[in-house]
Amino acid sequence: MSDYKASKEAFVSGMTGSTVFHVNLISGVALSSIAVHSALRSRVQAFGSAHFLAEFVILVIPLLLSMTLFAETPGALSLLLLVPMLVLLLLPPLERGTPLPAESLTSPGGRSRAETPPTHLSQSLISLPALTTYRAHMMLMTILSILAVDFPVFPRILAKCETYGVSLMDIGVGSFVFSQGVVSAIPIIKDISYLQAPILPKLKSVSRKMIPIIVLGILRVVLVKGTEYPEHVTEYGVHWNFFLTLALLPAIEVLLHPIILRIPVALLGLWIGVLHQFALSSGGMKDVLLNASRSNIIFANKEGLLSLLGYVSIHILGLSLGTVILPPSPSFFRKQQQQLLDGLSSHRPSKLDPSAPRQNAKIVTELLSYSVVWWMLLAFVRLGLEVSRRMANISYILWVAAYNTSFILGYIFLDMVFFPTRTLKIRDPTDPSAKRLFIEEKGLKSSAPALLEAINKNAFILFLLSNVATGLINLNIQTMFVGNIKAMCLLCAYSMGMCVFAWVCRRKRLWKM
Secondary structure (H helix, E strand, C coil), X not given: CHHHXXXXXXXXXXXXXXXXXXXXHHHHHHHHXXXXXXXXXXXXXXXXXXXXXXXHHHHHHHHHHHXXXXXXXXXXXXXXXXXXXXXXXXXXXXCCCCECCCHHHCCCCCCCEECCCCCCCCCCXXXXXXXXXXXXXXXXXXXXXXHHCCCCCCCHHHCCCCCCCECHHHHHHHHHHHHHHHHCCXXXXXXXXXXXXXXXXXXXXXXXXXXXXXXXXXXXXXXXXXXXXCCCXXXXXXXXXXXXXXXXXXXXXXXXXXXXXXXXXXXXXXXXXXXXXXXXXXXXXXXHHHHCCCCCHHHXXXXXXXXXXXXXXXXXXXXHHHHHHCCCCCCHHHHHXXXXXXXXXXXXXXXXXXXXXXXXXXXXXXXXXXXXXXXXXXXHHCCCCCCCCCCCCHHHHHHHHHHHHHHHHHHHHHXXXXXXXXXXEEECCCCCCCCCEEEEEEECXXXXXXXXXXXXXXXXXXXXXXHHHHHHHHHHCCHHXXXXXXXXXXXXXXXXXXXXXXXXXXXXXXXXX
């Protein structure tokens, strides 16, 4: 067992990665699969209802193929998916004349929403299907890759890099944190005064969610050490793991709330990244991380501890993106900030309504601007500093921000193309003054695919289950010696099992985070 453990650790160690372009091509398969699914749903009446097997074949199998059999030619796989999509575009779209059944837009008796000043008690956000799709696809790629990496069918260039380099699994870690940051914007957008609330009660509330994740992190350490499971120490350290990093980020965000209220969130995230890089380059932290011996509990977990500030930066940049894409307009949160700083009482009705129809064109324009800025900054920084997930350095932070901003933009754009909507203002015939207006959106219903909705609803439970399943498979099978055909059969069965679990539990959220 000890010989196999050493061989397995060597199998996943010392990697130098691939290229940013290659990682983008592999990830682009996810967008292509959504394009096919959207074309079917918007043009084929029979595909309007959820079909588990069809969605599994269209949305999951391509992701698995992109990181295994088609890993060297992901562009060819995307073309294979886009050809039927282009054929489907020749068909006329389904009827667009019915109002969207979006609950947050409707009143109890109809499909319109009166244009009246909102109150803090009634404010709610319109769901964003593209965000659900993005988060579910990100989780799917994580679930698939954590087992696939143990088989030779998964190219070594996609495994986590030792110190410097880019790979599919490197971007997966950062994307998980970025995604958590995006959804953490929800309570702030619903009630901006949450940023002014006392810190201690918020920390107490956050800690109730943190403690179970910390317990899971400790449990993972005990199980890994107790079973002599192969581990890659240079990822996070001897005892530290991703669960512990994930658990601490919401608490650190709460401590930053007074600053988030006063300055642009993206600028704060960038400043934290620059501060982290300064500590690495000029503060001697890089030398400690690369060369210091693991002589005590702190140095034994130097990767997890020293990379934490970099992940805080990624989390805050995700939060920044959430304030752009979740409200009705990209300037909504900035206006909220200004109102609160100007002393607007939280008890006065605000003219800013978070349940108003979303201005997708403006959101796409701002996302495009952010994407260009992040990619340009990344290109500039990489002239003198290579990407390092191990350190979570500024190059890695910018790569995660650029990658996730671009792909969220892609999902929103596909929604706009296949499910265009129109916003109408209709006068209320029962109002004698003719001043009362109803706002109505018309168009095809836009929603995330049912399977991806199910995955997103219980994403963290699936992540835990996939870790357990991966451990059990590795304890019973010497995966690094398994041939490609058998490996693909095992991976297909594993991915089917994960999706069946999500589908069966799709009507109930098993763990509220």
